[in-house]
Amino acid sequence: xxxTSGDVYRACYASxxxxxxxxxxxxxxxxxxxxxxxxxxxxxxxxxPNVLLMIGITSDTVMNHGILTELMDLSLAQLxxxxxxxSLNWDYPLTAISHDVxxxxxxxxxxxxxxxxxxPGNVLLKLPGLLAKVADFGxxxxxxxxxxxxxTMSMAGTPVFMAPEVLRxxxxxxxxxxxxxxxxxxxxxTRQAPYTKLLETTPPYALMQMVxxxxxxxxxxxxxxxxxxPPEVAELADKCVALARDDRPNFNDIAGALDELxxxxxxxxxxxxxSSPSNEASNEPAEAAALPDEAEASEARSSFSARxxxxxxxxxLSRSVSxxxxxxxxxxxxxxxxxxxxxxxAGFVSELSAAERGTSSDKDREASSPExxxxxxxxxx
Numbered sequence: 314x315x316x317t318s319g320d321v322y323r324a325c326y327a328s329x330x331x332x333x334x335x336x337x338x339x340x341x342x343x344x345x346x347x348x349x350x351x352x353x354x355x356x357x358x359x360x361x362p363n364v365l366l367m368i369g370i371t372s373d374t375v376m377n378h379g380i381l382t383e384l385m386d387l388s389l390a391q392l393x394x395x396x397x398x399x400s401l402n403w404d405y406p407l408t409a410i411s412h413d414v415x416x417x418x419x420x421x422x423x424x425x426x427x428x429x430x431x432x433p434g435n436v437l438l439k440l441p442g443l444l445a446k447v448a449d450f451g452x453x454x455x456x457x458x459x460x461x462x463x464x465t466m467s468m469a470g471t472p473v474f475m476a477p478e479v480l481r482x483x484x485x486x487x488x489x490x491x492x493x494x495x496x497x498x499x500x501x502x503t504r505q506a507p508y509t510k511l512l513e514t515t516p517p518y519a520l521m522q523m524v525x526x527x528x529x530x531x532x533x534x535x536x537x538x539x540x541x542x543p544p545e546v547a548e549l550a551d552k553c554v555a556l557a558r559d560d561r562p563n564f565n566d567i568a569g570a571l572d573e574l575x576x577x578x579x580x581x582x583x584x585x586x587x588s589s590p591s592n593e594a595s596n597e598p599a600e601a602a603a604l605p606d607e608a609e610a611s612e613a614r615s616s617f618s619a620r621x622x623x624x625x626x627x628x629x630l631s632r633s634v635s636x637x638x639x640x641x642x643x644x645x646x647x648x649x650x651x652x653x654x655x656x657x658x659a660g661f662v663s664e665l666s667a668a669e670r671g672t673s674s675d676k677d678r679e680a681s682s683p684e685x686x687x688x689x690x691x692x693x694x
Contacts, residue, residue, distance in 0.1 A: 319334050319335050319336040319337050320334070320335050321333065321334045321335075322335060323384065324381070326368065326369075326381055330384050331368055331381050331382065331383065331384055332381070332382050332383065332384045332385065333379050333380070333381055334379065334380040334381075334382070335377070335378075335379050336378040336379065336380070338376045338377065339376065340375060340376055341372075341374070341375075341378070343374075346372060346374055349370060349372065349378065350370070353367065353369065353370040353380075355426070357369075358424070359420070359421070359424065359426070361416070361417060361420040362416075362444070362446075363413045363414065363416045363417030363420070363444075363445060363446050363447060364417045364420060364421065364446060364447050365382050365383060365385070365437060365446045365447065365448035365449075366382060366383040367380070367381075367382055368381040368382055368383065369381050382448070385437035385438060385439050385446065385448070386437075386438055386439055386440045387437070387438050387440075388433065388434050388435075388436060388437055388438065389410060389433040389434070389436035389437075389438060389445065389497075389501075390432070390433035390434040390436075390500075392438060392443075393433055393500065393501060393504050394504065394505075398504050402541070403541065403542055403543055403546065403574075404576045405576050406443045407501050407542075408546070408571060408574050408575050408576065409443070409445075409575055409576075410436070410438070410443060410445045410501075411497075411498060411501065411546075411571055412568060412571040412572055412575050413444060413445035413446070414431075414436055414445055414447060414494065414497065415494070415564050415567040415568035415571055416564075416568045417445070417446060417447035418431065418447060418490060418494065418564040418567075419563070419564035419565050419567075419568050421447065421490075422487045422490070422563070422564055427486065427487060427489070427490060428447065428490050428493075429470050429479075429489070429490070430449065430470040430471060430474075430493075431447070431470075431474065431490055431493035431494055431497060432470075432471050432474045432493065432496070432497060432500070432506075433497060433500050433501070434449075435447065435448050435449040436448065436497070470493070472517070472521055473496065473506050473507045473508050473531075474492075474493040474496040474497070474506075474507065475489075475492075475493070475521075475524070476488065476489040476492035476493065476558075477492075477524055477525050477526070477527055477556065478558065480521055480524055480525035481525045485558075487563070487564075488558040488559075488561045490564075491553050491561045491562065491563070491564065491567070492553060492554050492561065494553050494564070494567065495531055495532065495549075495550045495551070495552075495553030495554035496531045496554070498542070498546060498549070498550040498553070499531045499532060499535060499540070499550060501542070502535075502540035502541055502542035502546070502547075502550075503535060503538040503539075503540050505538070507531035508520055508529070508531065510537075510538065511529075511534075527556045530554045530556070531550070531554050532547070532550055532551045532554055543574065545570070545574055546571075546574065549562075549567065549570055549571070553567070
């Protein structure tokens with residue numbers, strides 16, 4: 314896939330399928346390399362089931378720079394805007410996905426990290442359970458550890474998901490991410506980004522000025538779009554986009570509210586078309602209760618953006634940062650081997666090879682897809 318900062322490819326590192334975001338080719342200064350390494354070291358410390366696992370970065374310090382992360386299957390934006398959008402509902406999986414995002418964001422904020430660009434395109438999903446992980450920390454920053462945690466920073470993020478204080482370039486903090494989450498809920502409920510209809514008749518700069526002045530919020534006037542969310546989610550979204558920052562809930566409270574609404578599926582996801590006892594008893598088509606399988610996820614990705622495949626190599630790397638295995642303790646107290654320690658190293662990746670051209674076989678797909686809802690120690694996308 315392609316993004317504003319680069320292209321993402323399927324690659325292989327240490328016999329593990331990973332995602333490699335190859336940044337747009339440009340010459341960087343030594344200071345920029347130092348900043349890249351510092352940001353990578355920050356991200357390597359973040360370990361949570363709902364935060365995308367960073368594996369490392371690689372650079373030849375001249376023109377080629379890549380970021381390695383676990384491999385995922387599709388983005389929330391692709392799910393919402395793809396062929397399966399009409400079959401989605403809040404009983405499952407939308408409430409579960411939003412709950413996952415809230416937990417991931419609560420973890421980031423607990424570690425004093427602002428995301429600054431939270432939107433469906435930066436939420437990645439893993440089949441078969443559609444586990445959601447917050448991703449793409451290109452705009453993330455650490456907040457102040459002491460004193461006022463708000464910061465004055467240059468504008469970063471996607472305008473339609475930006476809080477008023479960000480658009481005004483005021484001092485802002487964690488509450489700005491909460492506003493973006495409210496916009497994300499609106500996108501999930503209407504299957505379109507905030508202000509989409511309004512932008513058909515209003516110039517973007519005029520709309521952003523209205524938001525900055527507090528005259529427009531993502532939840533205003535969306536009844537005409539027939540959002541399919543439950544009343545509790547609508548109320549939560551409205552609180553998230555409160556004009557007064559102190560009136561917005563924190564992500565711990567948001568996750569708690571969504572946890573009460575969350576409905577666990579009776580069974581793991583099955584490929585569309587497979588039957589279950591409940592389906593047979595009611596004579597209802599199995600597709601109505603099933604979510605996309607791997608083939609349909611591939612179709613969603615293709616309809617959202619053209620998928621690119623190519624092979625590339627990056628030899629003679631002079632500087633990189635990677636994880637190395639170490640023993641760590643999970644939240645539940647169990648121990649396992651994981652990629653927990655970050656160390657500067659030379660020759661982190663000698664070559665990254667994209668997936669074989671052509672259609673992958675079922676065996677390849679099974680090899681590249683870990684078990685449902687993997688822990689942080691597994692590499693997935």
